[in-house]
Amino acid sequence: MIDVDHNTQQSSGKIFQQDCKKDLSAAVAAFTQAIKLNPKAEEPYYHRANAYAAMGNYQAAVTDYTEVIRQNTGRLGFSSGTYWNRARAYEKLGEKQKAISDLTQLIGKNKSSNADEYLLRANLYKASGNKESAIADYKIAEKLLQQYADGVFDTGMMDTRYQQMLDQVRNELSNMGVAVTVPKTTTGTILHTIAKTEVERALNLARLQSQHPIVKNFDAQLQDLYKQLVNTQPQVDQKVVKNLIANAAYEKIDNLKIERSPTVGRSPSQLLTKYTLDSPIIGVIDSQKSELESLIRRNKF
Incomplete structure (x- = not known):
């Protein structure tokens, strides 16, 4: 066939x-x-x-x-x-x-902050049989990639691609006999947890009062997370925190819009086949969208 x-x-x-x-x-x-x-x-x-x-x-x-x-004249970069x-x-x-x-x-005398450059050179050193130089470059790449994940270079570098690269570098170092210590809690994990928790709080605030135990529980979690963030190394700019929160809120709003729209792809929205526009369920989604938009406004510079 x-x-x-x-x-x-x-x-x-x-x-x-x-x-x-x-x-x-x-x-x-x-x-x-x-x-x-x-x-x-x-x-x-x-x-x-x-x-x-x-x-x-x-x-x-x-x-x-x-x-x-x-x-090269240096004029065109x-x-x-x-x-x-x-x-x-x-x-x-x-x-x-x-x-x-x-x-x-x-890489130069001033040492580049581009992990890709160290990674490629490390691979080439390894392929050339220069294990010592390869390990040295892999270690620098590991440090830089962890900084990317921790938001040291702003949110643009906090990409899943770099986390995958970090895991690969640590695996490479381990295979070359180098002891690798993976931190249990990092600045990056706390930042992502803060963003997720802020969004969850906003979603619950759309249907509950601010003094409700569920909302207060989110407040307590956030208070603890922000305290942890103060004590992490490296320290990050507040702009990074705010950008992550806003980005997470935007992503959730996009999901709500799809859920709320008359059609999803070519099929009718499941919500609108079950509920009318004046249904409380639809009203909650609209309120959640408003709360997320308010969260975004609070986290804009």
């Missing part, structure tokens, strides 16, 4: 790849023309190098990245991106030492 869906997906994938190759080839041609018109302009070299890398032509990419570095991209291209070409050299240049 023919797997129609699988064959269709394969066919669609091939068409997509062909379209991408066409687009990349057109991009290379356009940037090549721009270089002919102005060979001293670094920007077309940079973009052509990226197109070559996307096509898998890493040697051509390296050549163009090298030209960007050679004539391509320096860090070029070293990173050339390091990745060298990695693909199997030229580990050259990739390590570019990453070392990128």
Whole structure:
């Protein structure tokens, strides 16, 4: 029996790849023309190098990245991106030492706060048999990733991707014989618990009085959490706390809107098939949305 869906997906994938190759080839041609018109302009070299890398032509990419570095004026801010991209291209070409050299240049004397750079260099050191240097870079990456999770670099870095990377780095260090201590409670976990609890309090406040035991219980939990936060290391800016609360409230509002809307996808909303718009159940959802909006306003700078 023919797997129609699988064959269709394969066919669609091939068409997509062909379209991408066409687009990349057109991009290379356009940037090549721009270089002919102005060979001293670094920007077309940079973009052509990226197109070559996307096509898998890493040697051509390296050549163009090298030209960007050679004539870099610093005006357009391509320096860090070029070293990173050339390091990745060298990695693909199997030229580990050259990739390590570019990453070392990128990390610099002031020590970068980009965990990806340390992770890639650690992987390359490990692949080159330099276990000591690999461990040193993995340790720095672990520290940075924990800081990301703790909101040291604002909420933009508190992404699940970085938590997964942190787990992988700790596993890597453990496999290399390094003792890894995983903290039971971190600044990041307290921050996320605060945001979740603030949202739950708002949802309950929509149907209960502020002096109700359930709401008072949330108040006590929050009081304890904020006390814990004061004693955590590292300390975080209040803006991080407020942003997390507001983001959690926005996410819950989006869920309520879906629940409250006349249709969910192509199907009628289950709530509105059971209840009329003037039903107390619908009224509670509307009140919850209002409480969450109030919570967001309180946590805006």
